[in-house]
Amino acid sequence: xxxxxxSPSNKVTEKGKDVELRCDPISxxxxxxxxxxxxxxxxxxxxxxxxxxxPDKSGLPSxxxxxxxxxxxxxxxxxxxxxxxxxxxxxxASSLLDRGGTGELFFGEGSRLTVL
Amino acid sequence: GENVEQHPSTLSVQEGDSAVIKCTYSDxxxxxxxxxxxxxxxxxQLIIDxxxxxxxxxxxxxxxxxxxxxKHFSLHxxxxxxxxxxxxxxAARAPWGSARQLTFGSxxxxxxxx
Numbered sequence: 505x506x507x508x509x510x511s512p513s514n515k516v517t518e519k520g521k522d523v524e525l526r527c528d529p530i531s532x533x534x535x536x537x538x539x540x541x542x543x544x545x546x547x548x549x550x551x552x553x554x555x556x557x558x559p560d561k562s563g564l565p566s567x568x569x570x571x572x573x574x575x576x577x578x579x580x581x582x583x584x585x586x587x588x589x590x591x592x593x594x595x596x597a598s599s600l601l602d603r604g605g606t607g608e609l610f611f612g613e614g615s616r617l618t619v620l
Numbered sequence: 621g622e623n624v625e626q627h628p629s630t631l632s633v634q635e636g637d638s639a640v641i642k643c644t645y646s647d648x649x650x651x652x653x654x655x656x657x658x659x660x661x662x663x664x665q666l667i668i669d670x671x672x673x674x675x676x677x678x679x680x681x682x683x684x685x686x687x688x689x690x691k692h693f694s695l696h697x698x699x700x701x702x703x704x705x706x707x708x709x710x711a712a713r714a715p716w717g718s719a720r721q722l723t724f725g726s727x728x729x730x731x732x733x734x
Binding site for chain 2: 608
């Protein structure tokens with residue numbers, strides 16, 4: 505079975521350009537998360553989608569960041585007018601939530617973004 | 621919101637020795653504490669988790685302990701092997717109805733020396 509798939513695996517862009525990062529979650533997983541991992545740092549929560557509920561956008565660092573999830577499956581993270589501090593690995597994860605509201609997160613291998 | 625502190629940031633041990641990584645959390649309502657292992661170039665992968673209704677859980681060479689009063693939990697790896705070398709992240713999550721995302725610690729780079 506396929507795991508979480510992210511594309512592109514690597515993206516180099518110039519400051520000021522827009523980028524789109526794509527995540528294909530595991531089929532049937534209702535929850536989808538985006539995290540950012542800067543060099544040598546932990547995992548910074550960005551946004552969370554659960555079913556048809558309104559997404560939790562509380563982790564997005566600025567209004568240049570946005571994400572959508574179409575049809576409850578594929579998600580796209582968009583960064584507008586990229587800055588050098590946006591350089592990081594962007595990780596997507598999906599999960600099934602049990603009744604306790606917990607569930608193992610299955611991560612993709614990430615999209616490494618470098619802003620020159 | 622939840623804040624998770626993790627120590628140490630780097631840890632080197634000799635093969636066969638034990639490794640201990642410690643985390644503290646701030647939200648007393650948190651009730652789920654997983655540990656993830658991230659190998660180079662890969663996404664993190666769950667290795668063990670514990671819920672707040674138990675104090676310890678073991679799975680072969682790894683174990684996790686939880687002290688709810690002190691709000692800290694630890695990962696113990698015994699008889700370490702070179703393949704245990706990776707970055708380990710602890711995390712905490714508040715109960716259903718609150719923020720549902722995991723809050724991760726800053727990670728520990730574990731190196732097992734042959």
